[in-house]
Amino acid sequence: MTNLSSQRRLASRILKVGQNRVWINPQKIEDVESAITREEIRKLVHEKAIAASPIKGVSRGRAKVIQEKKRRGRRKGPGSKSGPSTSVISKKDVWMTKIRSLRRKLREWKANRTITESHYRDLYMIAGSGRFASIADMQRYAKAHDMWRKR
Numbered sequence: 001m002t003n004l005s006s007q008r009r010l011a012s013r014i015l016k017v018g019q020n021r022v023w024i025n026p027q028k029i030e031d032v033e034s035a036i037t038r039e040e041i042r043k044l045v046h047e048k049a050i051a052a053s054p055i056k057g058v059s060r061g062r063a064k065v066i067q068e069k070k071r072r073g074r075r076k077g078p079g080s081k082s083g084p085s086t087s088v089i090s091k092k093d094v095w096m097t098k099i100r101s102l103r104r105k106l107r108e109w110k111a112n113r114t115i116t117e118s119h120y121r122d123l124y125m126i127a128g129s130g131r132f133a134s135i136a137d138m139q140r141y142a143k144a145h146d147m148w149r150k151r
Contacts, residue, residue, distance in 0.1 A: 007032050007050075010041045015052040023053045098134070102127040105135050119147040 004024060012019045024032050028049035035041050044050045069075050078088040106127065110120045123142060132138040142148065 002029065002033055004029070004032055007035055007041060010038055011045065011050045014038065014041055014045060015050075017052045021053045021055075023051045025049045025051075095130075099127065101135060102132055102138055105138065113149060115142065115147055116149055119149075123147070 008019050008022045008024070011022045011024075015022065025048070028044070028047075031049055032044060035044055041050065066075065081088045103124070106115075106120055106124055109115045110117070115123065119142070123138065126132065126141070127138060132141065
């Protein structure tokens with residue numbers, strides 16, 4: 001491989017591009033090799049033996065695929081959202097999930113006769129006040145206050 005660094009440097013100055021963007025026609029390497037002045041390089045540029053390769057842009061292909069998926073409603077879960085926890089799942093949604101699970105568990109206990117009707121009502125009201133953080137917390141409370149039905 002011949003050393004064309006000086007020709008490449010001159011061509012980059014003439015074409016006003018970086019040296020990496022200077023393209024030299026492989027069929028005309030002998031002509032380029034013999035060119036040592038700016039004028040000769042300009043002539044080769046005119047003859048299209050030397051040219052500036054186009055700028056490589058950033059491909060939008062991957063971005064378009066993601067955009068289409070988002071249009072279909074994908075990639076929009078809580079893991080994709082930034083900001084405070086309340087912006088990911090609202091306080092209301094957290095409350096609804098929690099209270100529904102607590103009330104479901106209370107209905108189950110009442111149906112299985114694990115607790116009495118009066119204890120069910122007490123626990124229901126306490127749950128509605130926001131006292132319990134979870135089902136396990138409610139279970140601990142019921143055990144500590146001796147609310148399980150005696151067999």
